[in-house]
Amino acid sequence: MTDLLGIGASGLSSYRTGLSTIGDNVANANTAGYVRRDVTLGAAATIGGANPLYRDGSAVGGVRVLGVARAADAYKIADARLTAADAARADARARWLATAETQLPDGSKGVAMKLTAVYTAADALAADSEGNLPRQAMLTALDDAASGLRTSADGLARVSAGIGTEAKDLTDRLNASLSALSQLNSTLRRLPEGSSAKAAALDERDRLLDGIAGAVGIDVSFDAAGAVGITAAGASGTTLLDGRGPALVSLAAAEDGRLSLSVERDGAVSALAPSGGSLSGLVDAAASIAGRRRQLDAVAVDFAAQINAWNAGGTTRAGTAGAALLAATGAGDIALATDNPAALAAAKGGSANGNALALAATRGAGGIEARAAALVSGLSQSVAAAKVESASAATRADSSAAARDAGSGVDLDREAAELIRFQQAYDASAKIVQVARETLQSILQLF
Numbered sequence: 472m473t474d475l476l477g478i479g480a481s482g483l484s485s486y487r488t489g490l491s492t493i494g495d496n497v498a499n500a501n502t503a504g505y506v507r508r509d510v511t512l513g514a515a516a517t518i519g520g521a522n523p524l525y526r527d528g529s530a531v532g533g534v535r536v537l538g539v540a541r542a543a544d545a546y547k548i549a550d551a552r553l554t555a556a557d558a559a560r561a562d563a564r565a566r567w568l569a570t571a572e573t574q575l576p577d578g579s580k581g582v583a584m585k586l587t588a589v590y591t592a593a594d595a596l597a598a599d600s601e602g603n604l605p606r607q608a609m610l611t612a613l614d615d616a617a618s619g620l621r622t623s624a625d626g627l628a629r630v631s632a633g634i635g636t637e638a639k640d641l642t643d644r645l646n647a648s649l650s651a652l653s654q655l656n657s658t659l660r661r662l663p664e665g666s667s668a669k670a671a672a673l674d675e676r677d678r679l680l681d682g683i684a685g686a687v688g689i690d691v692s693f694d695a696a697g698a699v700g701i702t703a704a705g706a707s708g709t710t711l712l713d714g715r716g717p718a719l720v721s722l723a724a725a726e727d728g729r730l731s732l733s734v735e736r737d738g739a740v741s742a743l744a745p746s747g748g749s750l751s752g753l754v755d756a757a758a759s760i761a762g763r764r765r766q767l768d769a770v771a772v773d774f775a776a777q778i779n780a781w782n783a784g785g786t787t788r789a790g791t792a793g794a795a796l797l798a799a800t801g802a803g804d805i806a807l808a809t810d811n812p813a814a815l816a817a818a819k820g821g822s823a824n825g826n827a828l829a830l831a832a833t834r835g836a837g838g839i840e841a842r843a844a845a846l847v848s849g850l851s852q853s854v855a856a857a858k859v860e861s862a863s864a865a866t867r868a869d870s871s872a873a874a875r876d877a878g879s880g881v882d883l884d885r886e887a888a889e890l891i892r893f894q895q896a897y898d899a900s901a902k903i904v905q906v907a908r909e910t911l912q913s914i915l916q917l918f
Contacts, residue, residue, distance in 0.1 A: 474532060475907040481515050481533030482900025488536050489893040492667070493886050500881040504678035507881050508670055511537040538665025541673055544878045548677065549691070551871040556684045556704075556747035558861070558868035563752030564759075565857035567634050571760050572854045574626030575767075575847050582767075583843040585619040586774065588612045590834055596817055597827035601788070606812035613778065613796060617805045620771045624802035627764050631728025631757060638730055638753045642722045645686040645750070649701070649717035652679045656698035656714075673697055683711075687720075687732075688747025705746035709734050727761040730754045759853065764802075766846050771802035774839045781833070785816030785826025792816065793826075 489510045499505040515535040578584060592612035596605040655676055662669040676699060683689055688704035689711065701712040711718050711734065718736045720743060725731070730753060732743040745751040775797035782793030793816025799805035819825030834840060 475910075476904060478533035479900050479903035479907060481535060482903065483897060485510075485512055485534045485536050486893050486897035486900060488539070490890070490897060492539055493890050493893065495667070496881045496886050497883065500883060500886075504674055504681065505881070506541040506543045506670070506674055506677070506879040508667070509540050509542055511540060511665075513537045539667050539670055540665065541670050542879050543673075543677075544875065547871070547875040547878060551868070551875040552681055552684045552691075553688075553747070554864070554868040554871040555681065556688045558864040559685045559749040560688075560747050560752040560755075561857070561861040561864040563637075563749040564756045565752075565854070565861040567630065567753065567756040568759060568850070568854045568857050570633070571627060571630045571756075571763065572850055574623050574630060575763070575850055577847055577851070580619075581843075581847055582616070582619045582623055582770075583840060583847055585612075585616040586840050586843050589616050589778075590831060590840070593827055593830040596815065597824040597831075600817040600824035600827055603812055606815050606817075609815055610796075610807065610810060610812060614807045616774070617771075617797060617799075617807055620767065620774075620802040620805050624764065624767055624771070627760055627767065628728070628803065631760055631764070634753050634757045634760070635722075635724045635728065635730065638722055638724075638750060638757070641686050641750055641753070642720055642732070645683060645720055646717070648679050648682050648686075649712050649720075652676065652683070652699065652701075653712060653717045655679065656712075659698045660696045669697075684748060686748045686750050687711075687743070687745035688751065703734075703743055703745060705744060709741055709743050710736065724757075725761070727764060728757050729761045730757040763846060763850055766842075768801040768803075770839060770843050770846065771799050771805045773842075775799035775805055777833055777839060781826065781830050782814075782816045784829065785819040787813060787816045788818070789813065 489512070492508045492510050496507050512534050515533040575582065589609070589612045592605070592609040596609050599605045655672060659669070659672050659676065662672055676697065680689070680691060680699065680701075683701065690702045690704050690708070692700045692702075694700075699712065700714070701710070703709040703711060709718075711720070715737075718734045721733045721735060721740075723731045723733070732745065732750065732754065733740050734743045745754070778797050779795040782796050785793050787793060794814055795808050796814065797805060798808045817824055817827040819829060822828075
């Protein structure tokens with residue numbers, strides 16, 4: 472009779488665990504990173520369980536929970552993590568290049584068109600070199616061009632600063648995740664296999680890994696307890712986390728906005744060049760924009776030098792050599808040096824408009840206008856290519872995530888069926904206990 476009570480009690484306990492697990496699955500159906508749990512049940516032996524002379528289950532004594540397992544596919548999880556890191560890299564790069572593109576607009580508000588306006592004004596000056604109106608228009612065109620260059624330079628500087636801020640925040644979160652994962656490794660080694668607590672800890676481990684992979688591309692290794700070691704993906708294979716603990720990732724920003732990453736472990740510092748993740752995309756975007764800023768500075772300095780050399784090659788209406796019209800050490804500080812129309816040296820070689828005509832000769836395939844236009848169009852092409860790459864990477868990431876979730880996600884229809892099965896088994900176990908109780912009472916009433 473006690474065996475019958477034990478069988479019923481084991482069923483109640485085991486099926487209650489099954490019902491609780493299904494409840495967890497349903498409650499977390501939409502929780503990011505949650506992996507479906509499955510309860511494994513087996514026969515409980517009344518004898519022979521711990522004696523090597525007997526086989527476990529030689530006499531059935533009910534049911535027991537063998538473990539709570541995660542329905543995780545290691546290959547699909549790793550693939551989803553890899554493609555998500557690639558998508559994060561492409562997204563960060565495309566997003567910031569597109570932002571930079573707005574600071575180098577095409578059309579009438581763009582630098583190239585404002586530079587063209589200077590040469591157009593010079594043509595008008597050549598047609599009426601003695602008039603004040605063409606002279607004032609020439610100075611206005613120069614001032615507009617300088618203003619356009621300064622505006623674009625300031626805009627690109629803000630974009631570089633924005634990239635640096637995002638990268639700094641991401642680096643801080645990366646270090647926090649590495650530290651949290653190091654602590655979780657210790658917890659994983661202590662938790663018993665097949666327990667709900669172990670399954671929850673493994674879910675948290677994978678969530679942290681997903682976050683780290685979203686920042687930098689990683690290669691991952693696991694020990695028997697599920698604790699994880701991490702190295703940066705790529706040729707360097709820099710260790711980010713091992714049994715000794717996490718490394719410290721640092722970010723450095725150059726004056727022109729370029730970013731570099733390094734890793735410090737045990738006092739030794741090594742360079743980190745991530746091959747995936749948002750930080751990789753931010754480093755690439757920062758380098759690309761820094762290159763555009765250098766090109767814009769070169770355009771501004773060469774434009775100022777060209778205009779000043781042109782004006783110095785002619786004579787003013789007063790018969791003196793032309794003075795500098797622009798001052799610049801870069802695109803960020805280029806400015807008109809004078810607002811006096813009489814400072815324009817339109818005459819040359821006895822011709823009142825000889826020097827004004829000479830400015831047109833500086834235009835061409837390698838001229839300032841062409842270089843500015845190439846700068847704008849080159850950035851636009853980079854943005855277009857980055858957007859295509861980002862869309863493709865996002866599609867691959869979505870496909871990999873769907874494949875992972877198909878195996879490890881929660882299917883509410885399946886859970887409903889399992890709920891009915893466990894509920895019926897629980898009710899049957901309760902019936903066994905009830906029958907055993909009633910039988911025992913009937914026996915006791917005989918005395």
